[in-house]
Amino acid sequence: MSAAHLVRRFLGSLRPGGPPKGEVAWVGAQLLPGERALWEAMPGPDRRHSALVARRVEAALGAEATRPVLAAALLHDVGKATSGLRTPGRVVATLTAGILGRERVVGWDSAIGRYVRHDVDGARLLEGAGSDPLTVAWAREHHQPASTWTVPAPLAAALKAADDD
Numbered sequence: 001m002s003a004a005h006l007v008r009r010f011l012g013s014l015r016p017g018g019p020p021k022g023e024v025a026w027v028g029a030q031l032l033p034g035e036r037a038l039w040e041a042m043p044g045p046d047r048r049h050s051a052l053v054a055r056r057v058e059a060a061l062g063a064e065a066t067r068p069v070l071a072a073a074l075l076h077d078v079g080k081a082t083s084g085l086r087t088p089g090r091v092v093a094t095l096t097a098g099i100l101g102r103e104r105v106v107g108w109d110s111a112i113g114r115y116v117r118h119d120v121d122g123a124r125l126l127e128g129a130g131s132d133p134l135t136v137a138w139a140r141e142h143h144q145p146a147s148t149w150t151v152p153a154p155l156a157a158a159l160k161a162a163d164d165d
Ligand SMILES: [Fe+2]
Pocket: 076, 077, 118, 119, 142, 143
């Protein structure tokens, strides 16, 4: 990922507001009621990122992009909302984890700890919302090495490729 790309993502994520109305309706049609509540609680930039990733997955997979796969694309980062961190705090969290190592930071009872374990926390939230096992698994696995994925490889590869963060 280039520095220019990171700067663009950073500046873009400072802009408030969710995706356009038409996208919100499309997203709503892909999600279970409990999932929809979680999605609506995500900050605007996260909802924009989420819809973009899901549209890319839909384009890449066609008929293979079933509802649980699209829900995985839409909700893989849902655990980030729990941290309460917005863009500047997330930069600090990412740097902290990079310097000290994820293993040192992941258990912290703080916003940074919660941000760094958004994969684990997100999977738990989705379980509670009654998500499909594939949706739950992708939230848990999306920062893990491909060799450990339980999500079928072609689906996981498309989900990963669509996610530019
Ligand atoms: Fe993530």
